Amino acid sequence: MLAFELERPKTLEAALGILADNPGKAVPKSGGTDLIIWMKKRTIHPKILVDLALIKDLSNITISENGRLSVGTNVTLNRLEDYLDEREVLPALIDACRSHSDFTLRNKATMVGNVTAAVPSGDMIPALCCYDAEVETASLEGTRHISVLDFILGPKKNALDPGEIATRINIPLPEVAGTGCYLKSTRRSALDLAQASVACVMLCRTGVTEYRLSCGAVSPIPVRVFEAEKMLRGKSNLTPSLIEHSAELAVEAVNPITDVRSSREYRLQMIRELTKRALALCQKRIQEVA
């Protein structure tokens, strides 16, 4: 790694001050499991690394009175998984936590970091898109709220301005009963990036069942399969033909590339298959709950 100075501010204001005083030179870090690798490969070489780990305000998980879950940038994936599992909320996000890297790395890696890295295969992204999550940012100019769908602009490109930090991810907890899942195709079951992935959320409003579908690793920006969601709205019984049609619409919504992990053709096949499996799994899980 090339040499740098490390700053470990204890407040968000101090961190923002360091970033503002050193434009183009200072880079913020939470877990760092992605950033440290890029620094070792010399793809990123900050003069100043701003470690956010000691900022207490960014280390908590809260649920507001209006049912909004808010996860600080320092919250590790293992802590988040335990928190959600204990409260039995956001099942697709629990699946996503468990699918990320391995248990040991999940003690360091964070959800906010996974989204900020903006890699198309980011495991947390599809589930967050299904749950209409937003990224909360802070800079000396103030705070912004950007939906995860709009936050990721392309591979490794996010909507953060220079001097701005992603401080939290906020998720409105569904008010109705439902279920969800996240399925991922990989070469090995741990420590691998997704070849393709699908998050599916099912919400049972009185009289109207709603679905949300999102695909990962098959597009430069996050994808919600709105066409399939529209088609499935109100259908509480997922027939084989509905599932088949949804899978077709998912394939039409994505645009994967061929890379070291798999070919475009394989990814399209996997999106078809994972969409079918995800819908079937949601149907199974909702019956187990009922």
Next chain:
Amino acid sequence: MTKHIVRFILNGRAVKIEVEPRTTLLRTLREIGVISVKRGCEEGECGTCTVLVDNSPQKSCMILAMEVEGRSVTTSEGLIFPDGELHPIQQAFIDEGAIQCGYCTPGMVMATYALLMRSPDPTEEEVRNALAGNLCRCTGYVSIFRAVKKASAMMKKLPQGAGDR
């Protein structure tokens, strides 16, 4: 580049070391002679540099030394009892032939220790999940899983807390 002093507890003993900000915990530990902690991929993949930081298993190649300021770091050396006797986990790995070249072993031992601290009687799935981030290229995992089971049984025979380091 400026050097900084980092102070932390290493295997129960307070240490004070001068480091550069870019130095990882892995390299710092090896420089001061804690050589059970191995340099493998240095990209967070192989798990042979696994240590405990405040009882949480961590890959030390992914942590900057300055990040452990004021915290407690445990390595495989720290599991050995004061009289020199091996920890049941270390003994179980030997007994079950869960070692061939030995390069992955310290990381496996630390990940196992963390597992047995949070789940003294783990299921097969829990064992696999806990060790998923530790790669072994020679023994194969079956003997390692057997060693974990044996360590779990051996630790239950110890007086309450005697296996805690």
